[in-house]
Structures are given as C-alpha cells and as structure tokens.
Amino acid sequence: MIHSDNNLEKQLNQMPKPFLSDTAKQTICQNMMNEWDQQNESKTFTIKVSYGLASIAAAALLFFFIFTSSGVEQIQKQPISFLSGAPDIEELRKYEETFVGDNSSVSAILYQLPGHNYQQKFSLQTREKPYGMKVSYGPEELGNDEGNSYNKYWSDSNAKKIFAYNATALFALISNVDTIQFVLEGEPYVRFSREELDGFFGREISEYAGNNRLWNSEVIKTLKDEKRVDDLYDKK
Structure with missing residues (x-):
C-alpha cells in the first residue's frame, strides 16, 4: 500500500507544471482592469442619472411652490366684489x-x-x-x-x-x-x-x-x- 502511494507521488512530480507567459498574465490582468472600469463607469452613470433626476424633481417642486404661493397671494389680494351673488x-x-x-x-x-x-x-x-x-x-x-x-x-x-x-x-x-x-x-x-x-x-x-x-x-x-x-x- 505504501509502495503504491510512492509511485503515485513520483508520477505527479514528473507531470509538467502549469505555466503562464508574461504576455498571458498581462492580458488577464488588463481584462480584469477593463471589467472593473466598466463596472465603475456603470455605477457612476447610475449615480449621475439619479442625481440628475433628483435635481429635476427638486426644481419642479420649488417651481410648484413658488407658482402656487404667488397664485394664492394674488387671489388673496383681489377685492371681493360688492356684486357677488347679486341678482339682476x-x-x-x-x-x-x-x-x-x-x-x-x-x-x-x-x-x-x-x-x-x-x-x-x-x-x-x-x-x-x-x-x-x-x-x-x-x-x-x-x-x-x-x-x-x-x-x-x-x-x-x-x-x-x-x-x-x-x-x-x-x-x-x-x-x-x-x-x-x-x-x-x-x-x-x-x-x-x-x-x-x-x-x-x-x-x-x-x-x-x-x-x-x-x-x-x-x-x-x-x-x-x-x-x-x-x-x-x-x-x-
């Protein structure tokens, strides 16, 4: 049993070890960096879009308040006619x-x-x-x-x-x-x-x-x- 294990170990040692060339390593590294950059760009774009939509919504809300408040103020300034509800x-x-x-x-x-x-x-x-x-x-x-x-x-x-x-x-x-x-x-x-x-x-x-x-x-x-x-x- 011990003899068989020794033979298996010798065979494994004699097998060729995996080898990556420098070019291959650079290619893999570059691909990983590109993928990382794409993910960051996607996140940045999403954040920009979110900020943009939030800004538009805030501006619209501000405009609404300004418009309605000025409209209410204008209505409040209008005098009530003495003829309101008067018949012919x-x-x-x-x-x-x-x-x-x-x-x-x-x-x-x-x-x-x-x-x-x-x-x-x-x-x-x-x-x-x-x-x-x-x-x-x-x-x-x-x-x-x-x-x-x-x-x-x-x-x-x-x-x-x-x-x-x-x-x-x-x-x-x-x-x-x-x-x-x-x-x-x-x-x-x-x-x-x-x-x-x-x-x-x-x-x-x-x-x-x-x-x-x-x-x-x-x-x-x-x-x-x-x-x-x-x-x-x-x-x-």
Missing part, C-alpha cells in the same frame, strides 16, 4: 310694488341682496309716516378663514357700495318705504331716504324696477365709481 333687478320684478308692511316679501327681497349671508335681523316701522325699515348685519361665530372673508367683504369701501346698492333696490321695489337704515356689527352705519337717492341718480328710483338696461347703465355703473360713492356718503 329683473329677477326681483315679481316683488315690484311691495308694501313695507308685507313682512314675507320684504324678507324675500333682503335674502337675495348682497350681504344676506351676514344679515342678522330687520325691522319695519309702519305705524306712521315716514315709513321705514332697519336692517342689521354682522358676523356669527366664524373660523379664521371665514373671519378673513368677512373682514374683506365688509371693508369700508365694500360696505358703502353694498348699502347703497341694497337701499336703491329696496326703494325701487318697495313702493311706500321712505327711509332705510343699515346697522353693521351693532352700530348704525348709514341711513338713506328715498328723496336723497332720487336726487343722487337723477330720477325716481321706482323707474329702475324691472328695467335691467337702466339698472346696469346707471345704478351699477355709478356704484362701481369709488368717487361717486364717496360723494354720496360725504354729503351725509
């Missing part, structure tokens, strides 16, 4: 020649005029002439956003136009009301007489009832003019 005078024609004592019709008219969302109450004075009415407006319990909207809607400039508009509509539709007083947040704001607004517009207010052409060309046009509205209040 022709839509109220069915209430033409209403009497100041007709509580339900007066309530229906007020409900369609600007500011009705903030209307708190109204009262009618019908015991003796001059017949009159008083309408009160103010906030309820409002959240921050609603509070901001309320303050913008009832800015001094807007309130003046709302009350002048509502008084003109009420005088046009309620044939026997002589005076109208508006109260804002518990404080008297303004009081108009029919005679006063007849003189301001240069015609009897009753002529505007159901006449949309006259209403738009005279009442709406006049109340959009800040100077004319200020003149109306300055004379009080």
Whole structure:
C-alpha cells in the first residue's frame, strides 16, 4: 500500500507544471482592469442619472411652490366684489310694488341682496309716516378663514357700495318705504331716504324696477365709481 502511494507521488512530480507567459498574465490582468472600469463607469452613470433626476424633481417642486404661493397671494389680494351673488333687478320684478308692511316679501327681497349671508335681523316701522325699515348685519361665530372673508367683504369701501346698492333696490321695489337704515356689527352705519337717492341718480328710483338696461347703465355703473360713492356718503 505504501509502495503504491510512492509511485503515485513520483508520477505527479514528473507531470509538467502549469505555466503562464508574461504576455498571458498581462492580458488577464488588463481584462480584469477593463471589467472593473466598466463596472465603475456603470455605477457612476447610475449615480449621475439619479442625481440628475433628483435635481429635476427638486426644481419642479420649488417651481410648484413658488407658482402656487404667488397664485394664492394674488387671489388673496383681489377685492371681493360688492356684486357677488347679486341678482339682476329683473329677477326681483315679481316683488315690484311691495308694501313695507308685507313682512314675507320684504324678507324675500333682503335674502337675495348682497350681504344676506351676514344679515342678522330687520325691522319695519309702519305705524306712521315716514315709513321705514332697519336692517342689521354682522358676523356669527366664524373660523379664521371665514373671519378673513368677512373682514374683506365688509371693508369700508365694500360696505358703502353694498348699502347703497341694497337701499336703491329696496326703494325701487318697495313702493311706500321712505327711509332705510343699515346697522353693521351693532352700530348704525348709514341711513338713506328715498328723496336723497332720487336726487343722487337723477330720477325716481321706482323707474329702475324691472328695467335691467337702466339698472346696469346707471345704478351699477355709478356704484362701481369709488368717487361717486364717496360723494354720496360725504354729503351725509
């Protein structure tokens, strides 16, 4: 058994040993280096692409925030029109020649005029002439956003136009009301007489009832003019 092992060892020693030439070694080494470089280039490309996509996404997100924030700011700066939700005078024609004592019709008219969302109450004075009415407006319990909207809607400039508009509509539709007083947040704001607004517009207010052409060309046009509205209040 020992003899056989010795013979096998001699045969193995006599076998030619593997040999690589210098050229072959250089070729193998160069191939390994090339493969390593390719792997690194692939990783570098992937990293560059990732960074590039991340940069594009960040830029797009920044642009979105800038655009939306400026858009919101621009919207917030826009004034709320006193005509927001106001009907054409022709839509109220069915209430033409209403009497100041007709509580339900007066309530229906007020409900369609600007500011009705903030209307708190109204009262009618019908015991003796001059017949009159008083309408009160103010906030309820409002959240921050609603509070901001309320303050913008009832800015001094807007309130003046709302009350002048509502008084003109009420005088046009309620044939026997002589005076109208508006109260804002518990404080008297303004009081108009029919005679006063007849003189301001240069015609009897009753002529505007159901006449949309006259209403738009005279009442709406006049109340959009800040100077004319200020003149109306300055004379009080």
